Amino acid sequence: MWVTKADKSVLMAPSNEAVGDRINSAPARYFINTEQTFQEMDGFGFALTGGSATHFMGMSANRRTATLRELFSEDEGAVSMSYIRITIGASDLDDNPFSYSDLPPNQTDESLSGFSIDPDRTALIPVLKEILAINPDIKIMGSPWSPPAWMKTNRSTVGGELLEQFYDAYALYFVKYIQAYAAEGITIDAITIQNEPLHAGNNPSLFMPADQQNNFIKRSLGPIFQQEGITTKVIIYDHNADRTDYPIEILNDSVTRNYVDGSAFHLYGGSINDLMKVKEAHPDKNIYFTEQW
Numbered sequence: 001m002w003v004t005k006a007d008k009s010v011l012m013a014p015s016n017e018a019v020g021d022r023i024n025s026a027p028a029r030y031f032i033n034t035e036q037t038f039q040e041m042d043g044f045g046f047a048l049t050g051g052s053a054t055h056f057m058g059m060s061a062n063r064r065t066a067t068l069r070e071l072f073s074e075d076e077g078a079v080s081m082s083y084i085r086i087t088i089g090a091s092d093l094d095d096n097p098f099s100y101s102d103l104p105p106n107q108t109d110e111s112l113s114g115f116s117i118d119p120d121r122t123a124l125i126p127v128l129k130e131i132l133a134i135n136p137d138i139k140i141m142g143s144p145w146s147p148p149a150w151m152k153t154n155r156s157t158v159g160g161e162l163l164e165q166f167y168d169a170y171a172l173y174f175v176k177y178i179q180a181y182a183a184e185g186i187t188i189d190a191i192t193i194q195n196e197p198l199h200a201g202n203n204p205s206l207f208m209p210a211d212q213q214n215n216f217i218k219r220s221l222g223p224i225f226q227q228e229g230i231t232t233k234v235i236i237y238d239h240n241a242d243r244t245d246y247p248i249e250i251l252n253d254s255v256t257r258n259y260v261d262g263s264a265f266h267l268y269g270g271s272i273n274d275l276m277k278v279k280e281a282h283p284d285k286n287i288y289f290t291e292q293w
Contacts, residue, residue: 001014001015001016002014002015003015003017011077012077042082042083042139042286042288043081043082043083043138043139044081044082044083045081045082045083045084045085045138046081046084046085047084047085047086047087047291048084048085048086048124048127048128048131049086049087049091049093049094050087050090050091050093050094050095050119050120050123050124051091051093051094051095052093053123053124053126053127053128054095054122054123056068056123056127057122057123057126057127064127064130065130068127068130068131068134069134072131072134072135072138073134073135074135080135081135081138082135082137082138082139083138083139083140083141084128084131084138084139084140084141085140085141085142085143085290085291086124086128086140086141086142086143087142087143087144087145087195088100088142088143088144088145088174088177088191089119089144089145089146089204090119090145090146090157090204091145091195091202091204092145092202092203092204092205097146097157097158097203097204098119099146099147099148099149099157099204100115100116100117100119100148100173100176100177100180101114101115101116101148101150101173102148102149103148103149103150105155107150108150108166109150109169110166110168110169111169111172112169112172112173112176115173115176115180116180117177117180117181117184125184125186128140128186129184129185129186132185132186139189139190140186140187140188140189140190141188141189141190141191141192141235141288141290142177142178142181142188142190142191142192143191143192143194143195143238143290144191144192144193144194144195144206145195145202145204145205145206146158146204146205146206147162147166147170147173147206148173150166151163151166151169151170152206157203157204157205158200158201158202158203158204158205159200159201159205159206159207160200160206160207161206161207161208161212162206162208162212162216164215167215167216167219167220168220168224170216170220170221171216171220171221171223171224171225172224174191174221174225175224175225175228175230177191178191178230178232179228188232189232189233190232190233190234190235190261190288191232191233191234191235192235192236192237192238192264192290193208193213193216193217193221193234193235193236193238194206194208194213194238195238195239195291196238196239196240196266197209197213197237197238197239197246198239198240198243198246199239210245210246210247210249210250211249213236213237213246213250214249214250214253214256217234217236217250217256217259217260218253218255218256218259221234221259222234222256222258222259225259226259233261233262234259234260234261235260235261235262235263235264235286235288236250236251236260236262236263236264237250237263237264237265238264238265238266238290238291239264239265239266240265240266240267240268240269240270241265241266241267241269241270241271241272241274241275242269242270242271242274243269243270244270244274244275244277244278247263247278248277248278248281248282251263251278251281251282251285252281257282257285260285261285261286262285262286262287262288263278263285263286263287263288264288264289264290265287265288265289265290266289266290266291266292267289267291267292268292268293272289275287275289
């Protein structure tokens with residue numbers, strides 16, 4: 001048998017010891033049918049926020065490497081995580097809100113001439129590079145909590161909506177982000193359009209109803225990804241399972257769905273079983289589970 005003890009003195013270790021009371025009846029027998037397969041999994045993992053990356057960089061180099069190897073390597077006894085979700089710009093778990101195109105009030109930069117991922121160079125990028133050195137095949141998903149404030153109706157990092165006049169600029173923002181990370185040797189396998197688009201109370205955050213997300217993808221993001229040869233997957237929604245109507249509405253658009261790989265979900269509302277509603281409505285599109293605190 002394999003044993004883990006509550007005091008962590010034993011972690012997933014083989015053991016011949018008796019554990020608790022043995023059951024006198026015959027043990028259950030399990031048979032695996034390798035001929036019958038179900039869904040394929042892209043991977044299993046967790047979020048690496050700017051906040052957690054900062055803590056990693058605060059560790060000694062030896063302890064950090066040991067911890068990252070325990071999480072991401074194929075070493076015996078390692079967790080061997082295969083997927084990471086990172087934030088595009090700041091999340092509400094960073095020590096301050098920021099984007100890659102922050103400007104003084106009343107200024108805009110539609111060409112994104114000042115775009116820079118420098119805020120990520122202190123912690124997030126170094127940690128990602130160390131993870132990739134351990135596991136070069138790990139998949140990375142990026143999710144934004146907010147566009148740059150100058151693109152929004154309220155010019156704030158909190159709430160507001162994406163102004164339609166800046167749809168193209170924001171689409172270019174995603175392109176520049178993917179290209180800048182690629183230049184660092186980091187492939188962004190997938191992006192979601194907006195973390196929790198129906199929750200505008202975090203700092204940073206954005207309110208983005210389904211019709212706006214649909215139009216943004218159809219008019220701006222999808223076409224510029226095609227134009228620039230961007231193969232990063234586009235994933236919609238990225239919010240709770242109680243609003244499956246949101247991704248279904250977008251996938252019902254015969255143009256937009258061609259740009260979309262699938263839908264992402266959190267589980268702070270609704271039931272995990274509700275994800276089947278989206279899969280049944282659009283069986284050719286993938287399902288991602290991206291967040292649960």
